[in-house]
Amino acid sequence: MSSNRLPLPVPVTFSGKWNQKQYTILKELGSGANGTVYFAVCNGRKVAVKIGTDPFDLLMEANMLKSVQAHRQERIGPELIDVDDLMYAGRSYSYYAMEYVKGERLDEYVERVGADWIPVLMVQVLNRLAVLHRQGWVFGDVKPDNILVWNKQVHLIDFGGVSQIGRAVRQFTEDYDRASWQAGDRRAERSYDLFAVAVMMICLFLGRQDWDRIRCQVRHLPTLCDIIRDNKGLSLYSEPIIKALYGKYVTAEEMKRELLETLRSRVQATPARKDGGTLDFWIGSLFVASLLLLASSLYYLWM
Amino acid sequence: MNKTATLRQILVVTDGCSNVGISPVAAAALAREQNITVNVIGVIDRDEMSEQGEREIREMAKAGGGLSDIVYPAQLSQTVQMLTRKAMTRTIQHVVHQELKEILGDSSVVDLPPEKRVQVAGMVDELGERSHLDVVMLIDTSSSMKSKLKAVQQAIHDFSISLRSRSGTSRMAVCSFPGKQKHLDVRIPWTEQVDKALQLGSNLTMSGVTPTGPAIVEAITLFEHVELPAHLADHYRSPVQRNQDDEGLLQDHVF
Structure with missing residues (x-):
């Protein structure tokens, strides 16, 4: 045993x-x-x-x-x-x-392609969960180890934790388990899976090393909220994540919708800033170049 | 099959060998004889457990019809939950197999084609989820356990959450050994919810005595279906009765 x-x-x-x-x-x-x-x-x-x-x-x-x-x-x-x-x-x-499901583990994939992909992948995960929930099941053991990415699509793989809604969750991992974070029980409810998705999102944004450090801290919601506030990437998505942590979403669709809204508003906000950034860079470098030109011409005049 | 069974378990959490009184293996066999399954978890720190300690843990569980595991304090919560669930399904499986044997004659469930066995597994799972569960947690609080008690307290609380999440009703009681006068002290009488305020450490008896066997024998007396000699019944049952009057809920249970 x-x-x-x-x-x-x-x-x-x-x-x-x-x-x-x-x-x-x-x-x-x-x-x-x-x-x-x-x-x-x-x-x-x-x-x-x-x-x-x-x-x-x-x-x-x-x-x-x-x-x-x-x-x-x-x-x-x-x-x-x-x-x-x-x-x-x-x-x-x-x-x-x-x-046989081909693919790369979710956390390894994110490490390779960058944090920009996290919300997109989470929307996909929520879509899969929504289907499962509609059929009366909760996945239970939501964690990066149980999700593969192939062709930019996520696949749930280990079904050992799948439990009938209303029953006790069959299998879980403490890091992503609502009860271990003192945020509820282990009854198989939709919100149990959504909590795990929220923690998984935090874990992916932080990366393995930082997450391992956090694992030693007191397991309660304020710890997670502090992490969200202090991390630039996470703080942008703080609203849907915190709502999921506090069990405010009844369905996966709801969480997905709000995650998408945040994602959209972020994308709309980005290009302007980025253009501004490159323009600033060019103005700056032109200024430096003209200074150099001035200096060299002065030098020649002097000679 | 619409019966809801009552499953009874004793869960021993210890870090070494019993050194006084009846052999814990014999005590576990005695429990099993009274339809109580004995599961055993060995907790180790950095130091490995002695071979003798490991063997005792394995044999106790075997004699008690239960399961055993040896883990680090950090794994304790999850192990308690897993071991209890697996032992429950094992017990039910055993009953179901017996019933099926009567129908199928000599052949056992293993001889059924896998598709049929999948169905049997589904039924066992269903029965397990709905059954009534009584668990006595038996905690070794001898001096060597001191550094592990925080993890044990956490595991007790965590276990109570798992029990509450089941569809069937569950009760648990927490005992520690060695006790002040007897081999065991009832720290939390039968309850459906354990408050976090339980402090196991405050009653540490710093003796080197580890009466695992006698403690198991006394833990058996906590299960109401076992008939008891009068003096034992007085000693263990009365607080249970009193407690049930205030709905079995204990708050701020600090010792």
Whole structure:
């Protein structure tokens, strides 16, 4: 129980006990609370296979993924391909295979492309959450580790935390958990996810290092509010972020709308300033150039 | 299946070996016999736990039909929540498996195709969420635990939030050992909400005694479904009764 890792390295190729699909494992992608995810090939198709250490939690996760997919037009999350057992070292392990989602982790992506992208990506996240919420689910474990960006689109990946609205949140991470910040309980409500989005936004604006420093401080809302006030990028979006932290939004759409409004008003404000900036720069440099010219001509006259 | 089950758990938080009285492994087995699951969390600082301590923790949980983990103080809150939830589903799974065995005959749930097992998992989850849960947290407050008690207090409070977030009803009680006169002191009698004012440190008994086994035996007496000899019933049950009169809510419970 003390470890979420599998006790042995998985075999490179294996077939499922029930459905006989054959898998070739290519590499490990990462470990979640309920098991390890591998990149594999099955019938020439690239898939992600999650092999569980706890068969119950893994099956529940597959169950969630299946329930979320019942709505074909509005599918959120990777497609569930196969659920089966794998026999090795005399034990049976449950696993499920899903569509392989390519991408870069949200925080790494932001670090590469810059903070300007954060609000845009958050709007996308809120759109995905809105669909999930409409279907009666809360994502639960919203954090950068569970979101991938590919082709400038975000994808939610780990569905281990998905919980029915009104229930207790199945899985969470303290950094993004409303109860750990003394801002409410762990009931699966839309506002629980929105709180996590707000903290995630703060975390992305600060960057890994600064965020790690903040993690040691007292976990309550005033700490977060101070950070927002002191950070230039964050303070521009303080209104929607603080409203989400205090649970003022009932739906993801509402938060998205206000985030978009802030984004728009910011964009409209920027070009004028930027033009002014470049113009100032040119006037300044022309002035310096003319001074130099004056100096050199004076020098020549003097000689 | 519309029954709501009552699940009973004892959660031991300790940092080392028991050194007095009945073996904690035997005590855990005794609890299990009375339908109480025993989960154990070992808390370590920088120093590693002794092999003996680790083994005792594992064996206690095994005998108590529960789960164990060894963590740093910072991970305590999350571990308490995870361990409790997993142990709950395990207990329900066990019951469901027994019932299914009667229907399916010799074959067990593992022999069901995965799609069916996914459905069983869904049912187990549903039952777990709605069941009634009674948890006694049993905190080792021997001197070596002093540096970890702040994290323990935080975990107790955090755990009460998790319990309140469930759909089913839950109660918890907090006890510390060694106690002043007995092996264990009831610090918070059965309650549905724990106030943050609980101060575990103020009653530190600086003795080197760690009566984990006897404490578990006494913790069993807190569960009302267990029949007790009269003197024990007087000692443990009466404060519970009194407390229930003011709706089981304790405020500013400072010791």
